[in-house]
Amino acid sequence: EIVLTQSPGTLSLSPGERAALSCRASQSVSSTFLAWYQQKPGQAPRLLIYGASSRATAIPDRFSGSGSGTDFTLTISRLEPEDFAVYYCQLYSSSPPLYTFGQGTKLEIK
Amino acid sequence: QVQLQESGPGLVKPSGTLSLTCAVSGGSVTSSNWWSWVRQSPGKGLEWIGEIFHSGSTDYNPSLKSRVTISVDKSNNQFSLKVSSVTAADTAVYYCARQGYYNMDVWGQGTTVTVSS
Numbered sequence: 001e002i003v004l005t006q007s008p009g010t011l012s013l014s015p016g017e018r019a020a021l022s023c024r025a026s027q028s029v030s031s032t033f034l035a036w037y038q039q040k041p042g043q044a045p046r047l048l049i050y051g052a053s054s055r056a057t058a059i060p061d062r063f064s065g066s067g068s069g070t071d072f073t074l075t076i077s078r079l080e081p082e083d084f085a086v087y088y089c090q091l092y093s094s095s096p097p098l099y100t101f102g103q104g105t106k107l108e109i110k
Numbered sequence: 111q112v113q114l115q116e117s118g119p120g121l122v123k124p125s126g127t128l129s130l131t132c133a134v135s136g137g138s139v140t141s142s143n144w145w146s147w148v149r150q151s152p153g154k155g156l157e158w159i160g161e162i163f164h165s166g167s168t169d170y171n172p173s174l175k176s177r178v179t180i181s182v183d184k185s186n187n188q189f190s191l192k193v194s195s196v197t198a199a200d201t202a203v204y205y206c207a208r209q210g211y212y213n214m215d216v217w218g219q220g221t222t223v224t225v226s227s
Contacts, residue, residue, distance in 0.1 A: 035213035044205055044217035045156070056215060088156060092212040097169040099146070099158035099214075 002026050004089050004102035012110040019076040021105045023089035028069045033092040036065055036074045039104075040085045048087075049074060076107075084109050112137035114206050114218035122200075122225050128193040132206030132218060139187050140164040144209040147180060147191045150220075151202035161209060162189055196225045 003026040013019055023034070031052035037045035047056040049065035052072055062077040076083055089102040118130035132145070139145065147159040160170035162180045170178050179192045193200055201224050207214035 033212045037214075044207075044220050045214070046217070047210070047213055047215045050211055050213045050215075090156075090213065096172065097161070098171060099148075101156035101158070103155050 001098065002029060002091060002093055002100065004091055004100060006087075006089060006102035006105045008105060009103075010106045010108060012108050013079055014110045015079050015081055017079050019074075019079055019083075019107060021074040021076075021087050021107070023067075023072045023074070023102050025070045025072075025091060029091055029093075031068050031072070034065075034067070034072050035090045037088045037090060038083075038085050039088065045088060079107075081109075083107065112208060112216050114208065114216060116204060116206050116218045116221040118221060118223070120222055120224060122196055122223060123227055124197055124225055126196055126225075128191070128196050128200060128204075128223055128225075130191045130204055130206075130221065130223070131188050132190070133186075133188045134208075135187075137208075139182055139189060140184055145182070145189050146207045146209055146214060148205045148207055148214065148217075149200075149202040150205070151199075153199075154202075157202075159191065159193075159204075198225050201225045 005024045007022045034052040036049040039045040053065045064075045086104045086106050088104050113135045115133045122128045144161045146161040150156050160180050162168045177194045182189045203220045205220045206218045208216040
């Protein structure tokens with residue numbers, strides 16, 4: 001099973017700053033199968049990015065995804081107050097079919 | 111737009127069976143999408159449980175496969191989850207979700223299930 005490791009565990013930044021969240025896979029994966037989610041307290045996760053770099057419907061363009069192989073990054077260009085949340089990366093593996101999630105990065109207000 | 115709503119008992123006794131249903135509205139469970147169950151507990155984070163297609167085809171997380179059954183009810187536009195032989199480790203928030211392109215693009219609000227006597 002491929003393991004996803006997210007870093008840092010917690011990121012403290014101020015509104016207006018740029019955030020870069022890392023997701024590292026234990027072996028090389030196809031970027032097609034890598035997604036990012038945002039989760040706020042008491043809410044379900046929300047899909048932000050799929051295929052490593054494509055924004056989901058209605059996601060603001062300050063959110064962007066990049067990476068390939070084992071290293072992927074979610075970047076938030078200028079933090080808005082509503083962006084402070086927990087972010088998860090997710091991978092699909094095909095043999096056998098399996099979805100796995102990273103442990104999450106908490107983005108908190110500094 | 112598609113909306114999902116989980117329902118079921120919030121409390122299950124140890125060794126019993128957890129049963130949840132996900133009602134699909136604004137769309138059809140017979141669409142081209144697969145449908146998933148995901149759970150979230152403080153100890154294990156987000157964990158994919160399994161998926162189903164309207165044909166009845168299923169895939170399960172190997173770590174849970176022996177205890178999990180996912181089924182679809184096309185007449186009522188819903189799908190269901192059963193987890194048998196539950197323990198405290200199965201206490202979690204359970205979400206149903208629609209699968210998009212190797213991701214989950216629509217989620218229910220989640221329902222909390224506690225395993226306790």
